[in-house]
Amino acid sequence: MSASVLRGVVAPILTPFNDDLSIATDLFLAHGKRLLAEGCAGLAPFGTTGEALSVGIDERIEALDRLIDGGIDPALLVPGTGLTALADTARLTAACLERGCGGVLLLPPFYYKGVSDEGLYSYFAQLIAAVKPTRPALYLYHIPPVAMVGLSPSLVRRLFADFPEAIAGIKDSSGDWANTQALLEIEGLVVYPGSELFLLDGLKAGSAGCITASANINAAAIAKVVERFDAGDGAGAEAQQAEISRFRKLIQGPGAIPGQKRLLAMETGDARWANLRPPLLSFNQAEGQAFAEKLGRAA
Amino acid sequence: MSASVLRGVVAPILTPFNDDLSIATDLFLAHGKRLLAEGCAGLAPFGTTGEALSVGIDERIEALDRLIDGGIDPALLVPGTGLTALADTARLTAACLERGCGGVLLLPPFYYKGVSDEGLYSYFAQLIAAVKPTRPALYLYHIPPVAMVGLSPSLVRRLFADFPEAIAGIKDSSGDWANTQALLEIEGLVVYPGSELFLLDGLKAGSAGCITASANINAAAIAKVVERFDAGDGAGAEAQQAEISRFRKLIQGPGAIPGQKRLLAMETGDARWANLRPPLLSFNQAEGQAFAEKLGRAA
Numbered sequence: 001m002s003a004s005v006l007r008g009v010v011a012p013i014l015t016p017f018n019d020d021l022s023i024a025t026d027l028f029l030a031h032g033k034r035l036l037a038e039g040c041a042g043l044a045p046f047g048t049t050g051e052a053l054s055v056g057i058d059e060r061i062e063a064l065d066r067l068i069d070g071g072i073d074p075a076l077l078v079p080g081t082g083l084t085a086l087a088d089t090a091r092l093t094a095a096c097l098e099r100g101c102g103g104v105l106l107l108p109p110f111y112y113k114g115v116s117d118e119g120l121y122s123y124f125a126q127l128i129a130a131v132k133p134t135r136p137a138l139y140l141y142h143i144p145p146v147a148m149v150g151l152s153p154s155l156v157r158r159l160f161a162d163f164p165e166a167i168a169g170i171k172d173s174s175g176d177w178a179n180t181q182a183l184l185e186i187e188g189l190v191v192y193p194g195s196e197l198f199l200l201d202g203l204k205a206g207s208a209g210c211i212t213a214s215a216n217i218n219a220a221a222i223a224k225v226v227e228r229f230d231a232g233d234g235a236g237a238e239a240q241q242a243e244i245s246r247f248r249k250l251i252q253g254p255g256a257i258p259g260q261k262r263l264l265a266m267e268t269g270d271a272r273w274a275n276l277r278p279p280l281l282s283f284n285q286a287e288g289q290a291f292a293e294k295l296g297r298a299a
Numbered sequence: 300m301s302a303s304v305l306r307g308v309v310a311p312i313l314t315p316f317n318d319d320l321s322i323a324t325d326l327f328l329a330h331g332k333r334l335l336a337e338g339c340a341g342l343a344p345f346g347t348t349g350e351a352l353s354v355g356i357d358e359r360i361e362a363l364d365r366l367i368d369g370g371i372d373p374a375l376l377v378p379g380t381g382l383t384a385l386a387d388t389a390r391l392t393a394a395c396l397e398r399g400c401g402g403v404l405l406l407p408p409f410y411y412k413g414v415s416d417e418g419l420y421s422y423f424a425q426l427i428a429a430v431k432p433t434r435p436a437l438y439l440y441h442i443p444p445v446a447m448v449g450l451s452p453s454l455v456r457r458l459f460a461d462f463p464e465a466i467a468g469i470k471d472s473s474g475d476w477a478n479t480q481a482l483l484e485i486e487g488l489v490v491y492p493g494s495e496l497f498l499l500d501g502l503k504a505g506s507a508g509c510i511t512a513s514a515n516i517n518a519a520a521i522a523k524v525v526e527r528f529d530a531g532d533g534a535g536a537e538a539q540q541a542e543i544s545r546f547r548k549l550i551q552g553p554g555a556i557p558g559q560k561r562l563l564a565m566e567t568g569d570a571r572w573a574n575l576r577p578p579l580l581s582f583n584q585a586e587g588q589a590f591a592e593k594l595g596r597a598a
Contacts, residue, residue, distance in 0.1 A: 021425075048410075048411075053383040053384060053408070053410035053411070054383065054384050054385065054408065054410075054411075055384055056384045056386045056387050057387075059386070084352040084353065084383075085352060085353050085354055085355045086353065086576065086577065087355045087358070088355050088356075108578070109352070109353065109577070109578045110410065111347075111352035111353075111409065111445065111446075112347075112352070112353075112445065112578055112579060113444075113445055113447070114553060115578040115579065116578075116580065118580060119577050119578035119579055119580045120577070120578050122577035122578070122580065123577035123578045126320075126577060145412075146410065146411065146412055147410075148412070148447055149578075254413060277385065278385065278408070278418050278419070278421035278422035278425060279407070279408045279411055279414040279415075279418035279419050279421070279422045279448075280411060280414065280418055281415065281417060281418045281421065
């Protein structure tokens with residue numbers, strides 16, 4: 001594992017929007033700083049949780065610049081850059097790497113369904129030829145429940161073997177531990193499970209940590225599992241894992257994005273946090289209150 | 300039905316690529332002109348068949364300009380403009396309407412799955428507020444087998460009722476005649492089935508024609524169904540429908556795009572026609588020969 005790999009909890013940060021649905025860069029920066037202060041090893045802006053596919057290329061670049069200009073070390077950023085068209089993905093990926101981002105998260109092209117591994121291989125090979133990364137900074141992003149186009153372990157193995165100068169690892173949001181295990185068997189590949197449910201099992205099997213949506217509202221507790229594991233406190237890590245797993249199971253589901261946003265609106269006092277871009281919809285006050293009560297976070 | 304509606308067969312034209320995978324605008328223009336000469340009522344560039352989601356926004360605009368500058372009446376063009384981010388969709392849609400395109404085809408935002416009708420309504424309402432169309436030129440594009448996010452007849456009815464100044468109709472690529480029938484019951488809505496299998500049944504029930512991929516290689520025969528129907532030749536239309544349905548069934552399937560492209564390479568003598576962008580892959584010579592033989596079009 002190269003020294004530049006982020007070890008621990010990486011937060012796929014929510015993207016806050018002003019009332020006109022432009023990105024609220026002040027909240028974005030403050031939230032990013034808070035999560036790092038709470039123990040996150042890095043931030044993954046513009047993932048699925050960050051409503052990435054509702055945010056344009058140039059908007060993403062401008063918002064990243066606001067994070068970096070605001071004092072966040074770009075080496076701690078792993079933005080999502082995967083779009084459906086190769087030229088668009090290449091432009092966004094290159095912009096992130098030029099800014100010194102620690103990595104980027106790459107969805108497969110997700111419009112056409114039932115595509116072959118050979119076709120996906122060709123896409124990534126052409127992307128790497130276009131971007132010409134000078135360091136292993138590309139993280140593949142496997143999230144079949146949403147993208148509906150996945151990256152099989154055999155495809156990942158082939159890509160990693162053929163492009164070790166470009167590909168660093170993978171985020172596995174399959175929710176399938178057997179799949180994560182298959183990825184962890186690929187020597188040298190950096191693997192982040194996409195949920196803290198697999199955090200401790202992953203650490204034991206050699207993963208780098210996890211990239212998990214619920215870090216937006218539970219970062220410190222999740223980070224504590226890694227701290228205890230790294231300190232050799234096995235029993236403490238197990239106990240903490242049980243606690244964060246219990247919390248995670250309360251959050252999971254279709255309301256995870258609007259629920260966490262409404263909770264942040266309640267807890268920070270800034271109502272803009274409740275805004276989402278369509279096709280996703282905001283939780284109203286009552287839905288937010290019910291979500292907060294379920295989590296034991298009601299005022 | 301407004302006078303500007305294209306009646307008959309609209310071809311979702313294949314996008315030809317040079318060997319470096321840039322758009323081969325010379326072939327694109329020649330193909331568009333040939334399809335219009337063969338009897339197509341219009342062209343729908345950058346649909347699913349046109350590998351739209353593998354083509355960037357600016358590339359699409361430049362290629363459309365080449366069609367228009369090359370002599371194709373923009374009123375005959377209904378380009379696909381639906382992307383996942385509203386601002387991107389709005390920019391591309393506005394560019395097409397400014398150029399006088401007869402309409403645009405709008406996918407729903409297709410990354411997030413399981414979204415609500417209310418969320419999709421909000422997306423289109425905000426899109427219309429951003430673009431401010433001055434004529435009913437928006438065609439919704441329902442293709443659940445690929446987009447995995449669909450537009451229910453009740454949502455379509457609501458959008459058409461609330462935005463009659465903007466929305467003209469829908470392309471229904473569900474492959475489900477019951478769904479097309481439900482759409483045809485919405486008074487004033489222009490409906491194009493997404494396959495010529497439903498062409499004659501659609502015409503009888505008030506559809507405007509069809510928008511079908513196989514028009515790329517069978518335009519004249521498909522257009523003849525509409526001609527005969529409009530001329531009151533019921534028996535002739537039925538016979539022609541049987542013939543084009545037989546041909547269509549031979550084309551359908553995952554090989555439809557590479558197969559038709561390889562066939563055009565063979566029939567025009569221009570090998571560039573065989574190129575596809577990843578994640579889709581080209582047919583090789585043998586696959587193309589088998590495809591041509593299946594269709595009775597082998598040399």
